[in-house]
Amino acid sequence: MKTPPQGPVPDDTPDITPEPAQRASLPAASAVSRRRLLGAVGAGAAVAGAALGAGGTALAGRDSGPGAAAPAGSAAPATVDFRGTHQAGIATPSQDRLCFATFDVAPGATRADLAALLTTWTAAAEAMTLGRPVPGDEGDLNTPPDDTGEAVGLTPGRLTITLGYGPALFDDRFGLTARRPSALRPLPKLPGENLDPALTGGDLCVQACADDPQVAFHAVRNLRRLGFGTVLPRWMELGFGRTSSTSHQQATPRNLMGFKDGTRNIDARDEDVMGRHVWIGQEEPQRWIRGGAYLVSRKIRMRMEQWDRDRLGDQQDVFGRYKGSGAPLTGHGEFDTPDFAAKSGGRYVIPDDAHIRLASPEHNNGLRILRRGYSYTDGIDQQTGDLLGGLFFVAFMNSPDRFVTLQRVLGAHDALNEYIQHIGSGVFAVPPGLAAGHDWGEQLFG
Ligand SMILES: C=CC1=C(C)c2cc3[nH]c(cc4nc(cc5[nH]c(cc1n2)c(C)c5CCC(=O)O)C(CCC(=O)O)=C4C)c(C)c3C=C
Numbered sequence: 001m002k003t004p005p006q007g008p009v010p011d012d013t014p015d016i017t018p019e020p021a022q023r024a025s026l027p028a029a030s031a032v033s034r035r036r037l038l039g040a041v042g043a044g045a046a047v048a049g050a051a052l053g054a055g056g057t058a059l060a061g062r063d064s065g066p067g068a069a070a071p072a073g074s075a076a077p078a079t080v081d082f083r084g085t086h087q088a089g090i091a092t093p094s095q096d097r098l099c100f101a102t103f104d105v106a107p108g109a110t111r112a113d114l115a116a117l118l119t120t121w122t123a124a125a126e127a128m129t130l131g132r133p134v135p136g137d138e139g140d141l142n143t144p145p146d147d148t149g150e151a152v153g154l155t156p157g158r159l160t161i162t163l164g165y166g167p168a169l170f171d172d173r174f175g176l177t178a179r180r181p182s183a184l185r186p187l188p189k190l191p192g193e194n195l196d197p198a199l200t201g202g203d204l205c206v207q208a209c210a211d212d213p214q215v216a217f218h219a220v221r222n223l224r225r226l227g228f229g230t231v232l233p234r235w236m237e238l239g240f241g242r243t244s245s246t247s248h249q250q251a252t253p254r255n256l257m258g259f260k261d262g263t264r265n266i267d268a269r270d271e272d273v274m275g276r277h278v279w280i281g282q283e284e285p286q287r288w289i290r291g292g293a294y295l296v297s298r299k300i301r302m303r304m305e306q307w308d309r310d311r312l313g314d315q316q317d318v319f320g321r322y323k324g325s326g327a328p329l330t331g332h333g334e335f336d337t338p339d340f341a342a343k344s345g346g347r348y349v350i351p352d353d354a355h356i357r358l359a360s361p362e363h364n365n366g367l368r369i370l371r372r373g374y375s376y377t378d379g380i381d382q383q384t385g386d387l388l389g390g391l392f393f394v395a396f397m398n399s400p401d402r403f404v405t406l407q408r409v410l411g412a413h414d415a416l417n418e419y420i421q422h423i424g425s426g427v428f429a430v431p432p433g434l435a436a437g438h439d440w441g442e443q444l445f446g
């Protein structure tokens with residue numbers, strides 16, 4: 001499919017950005033100026049009684065955002081096909097909310113247990129994406145209900161459930177060593193990261209996205225319920241706002257640093273680009289994973305107290321874009337192509353450590369990934385009073401090596417590093433979509 005012309009998305013946000021003429025008078029960025037914060041950084045400032053409940057915050061609100069498929073006021077339930085060539089939740093225009101969980105197979109669970117669970121999960125996931133309860137013996141007073149019930153009366157909210165397998169699943173526990181996707185291995189140690197094992201890894205991952213947070217949470221909770229005895233939850237993340245557009249038909253959202261995020265993301269409607277950068281192709285020896293993708297997740301904490309005291313000019317230099325319009329510092333419109341060669345006063349207009357320069361395909365041999373992340377919050381650090389939150393980065397690609405290449409450069413040189421820290425990580429092989437009559441159990445075990 002051809003990508004339609006990429007004109008600027010109408011945006012009624014007041015432009016708080018100095019225009020290029022004003023910008024010329026701003027001093028050039030430096031690591032020192034970045035540290036010259038407005039006001040004292042009160043690392044120890046107590047915020048008594050101000051704890052935010054992470055779940056409460058993330059689950060507040062039910063409004064459908066600009067990415068919703070059903071027009072405002074439409075009574076049509078918005079559903080996304082569960083079955084198809086590829087799993088839903090990758091090329092699907094990003095929904096507003098995320099519930100992402102990983103699981104480990106329980107000690108003692110067998111290959112047959114896992115295969116049976118994956119078959120059960122398929123039926124449950126398909127039903128939930130249609131807005132139906134988990135199938136079972138409803139009404140039996142002597143057994144727990146098969147569906148936990150909190151999505152009754154809610155619309156499906158474009159729910160997608162995307163399943164992935166971590167590298168450890170292909171060890172010798174379940175006879176899967178010969179079926180390991182060739183690029184699936186643990187990520188290497190990357191510069192600057194400080195990963196918490198409790199936020200990292202997992203045998204399986206489930207990404208549930210929907211425009212209603214309760215619908216997304218319900219999906220994960222019910223898969224977890226069906227998994228009693230076979231899988232154990234490892235970690236879970238709630239995302240309360242999408243930070244990427246996956247189609248230029250969606251307005252570009254803003255991340256928690258206040259910048260438009262996703263402007264130069266892959267447009268997932270472009271099948272040619274998806275085929276070259278995202279879907280696992282014919283070169284993969286494991287036929288069963290062709291048409292799938294690799295998912296890399298990173299929990300990235302933002303040092304918001306520090307960021308919120310930084311000068312606007314410096315914030316813009318960190319990304320290489322204007323905060324108001326999202327335009328590159330060398331342009332006027334959000335979708336203008338950055339001019340990485342442009343100089344002013346002997347320095348690059350888009351600084352040499354700017355995030356968009358270092359992450360760009362122009363500086364990485366044409367390398368691209370599909371970003372599909374969400375903002376998260378874990379409330380407040382009770383020791384310091386600092387906000388805990390940032391970006392739950394999720395990206396899809398045809399090899400995790402793409403992420404590694406980018407992150408080696410970003411982790412070592414990105415101006416953004418002063419304000420962020422990678423604290424959690426995951427890499428998963430996401431199998432292709434299911435045709436009618438097939439399920440995840442037989443797809444994995446063959
Ligand atoms: C390894 C990959 C990336 C990580 C990790 C990452 C973290 C990260 N990014 C932002 C905010 C923005 N990123 C933007 C662009 C951008 N970022 C990456 C990759 C990673 N980002 C890529 C490949 C690109 C596109 C580069 C290009 O093609 O020019 C932008 C600019 C707008 C946009 O194009 O999306 C913003 C803003 C944060 C806050 C963050 C970690 C917390």
Ligand SMILES: [Fe+2]
Nearest residue numbers: 261355356359
């Ligand atoms: Fe980025």
